[in-house]
Amino acid sequence: MRIFDPHIHMTSRTTDDYERMAAAGITAIVEPAFWLGQPRTSVGSFTDYFDSLVGWEPFRASQFGVRHHATIALNPKEANDPRCREVLDLLPRYLEKDGVVAVGEVGYDSMTPEEDEVFAAQLALAVEHELPALVHTPHRDKARGTERTLAVVAESGIEPGHVVVDHLNEVTVGLVRDSGCWLAFSIYPDTKMSPPRMVNILREYGLERMLVNSAADWGRSDPLLTRTTADAMLAAGFSEDDVDRVLWRNPVDFYGQSGRLDLSDVEKEATFAGNSILRGGS
Template structure:
């Protein structure tokens, strides 16, 4: 099964993970900008990180292992509370969004659902709307439903095309709202938040495979870069057709990401090769 994982923090992983991911069928991934575990004190620290994920990582680690590496650039919600620093960071983001493998904005959203987080979130949605690029929205671990509903409402209010937005980390409680709004709906299989491949599989059975994207969000905590292939395998063994399975691990992430002309240009030839071969 060919796979795209649209949410991986490879900054925190080793090259062994790239090797295993490629062996398990993952051909492309997206690395959203995130919180590194200790709040940064300077805008320059963010710029160095954006530079790393948009230039150094794809060339020096991913490509050598046969992985197509893309990224999204954004001010994460956890550090957005410091609004002066956050604004300084977002002002400098355009340079990095211009990079050939930077395909959109993210991950942005809510952490504690505060007014400052909302301001920085809204400003970045405005930016994505202006640039017409995909956005990855992180929904909070606490007050998940409230955070998701407010994210959906904010996107609607700003008027960004919902098809450009992946509302991520959905649960059984939130996913129908996300889908009803016309957004892409990410399901993150992350052991700490207790979503297993089994639970993701069950959600696809209950809510359908349209506009649902599976991802690992593998990072520096307890996480697993192989959860997407594991879920695909489970789906194939428990009643799903190949086409249904392919929808959530390949077709939907492709359609979402190919709204970025850069993704389409760099990944389309490989994608089409498969199409021609399977006709």
């Protein structure tokens, strides 16, 4: 079984995690830029973080046979801090990097006017740099936050197929499905979404445009929950091809739209039914 985790914060994880992930079949990942628990207070700490996402972390992942790509953005929480706003001016440099396959995580945290402005500006950057966008939905006031998110996406002019809306649940899945955006679900030990609930959502809404991630970070989370979800799908009667579609081909299709996804190293190892799906890069 091959698994692509389209959203995981490896900066916060250990080499033990990389070893266990590789052993479980998780050989491709995307690490979105987000906040680090401790708020940052200067632009310099962002650039060091972005450098790590296009430098050190891919190197670390490669030691364990895991292919690492990143998404880059000013996250919604820190968009509210005027000391961090200048990060926006530096984003174009990072959005040209080979390993950057989307703008993200953008979106809302507390739905402030500052967040509105930064969200819209970064969707415009996604269009300009011809990159897809990874959109975080707020954990508080989620349903209304998701509606507002979809309105901003529609207004920005970015193609809905270039947008994934993340951290969805039973309440928000329908809204996003109707918008034409991709749908992502973060499987957590006991909060956002669980493997059995995910299986039910896939039964009800189908596999098209569906992404499953662990969103594992510095909080209580588990980088192997993508694999647990794959196993739960099989146990519930989904086929191996269904699992491969949701947990490999879908994220490859979504991030492949950047033209920069390069899985040549890991796809040599993991081909499905003899077929390799190479997209972007060389």
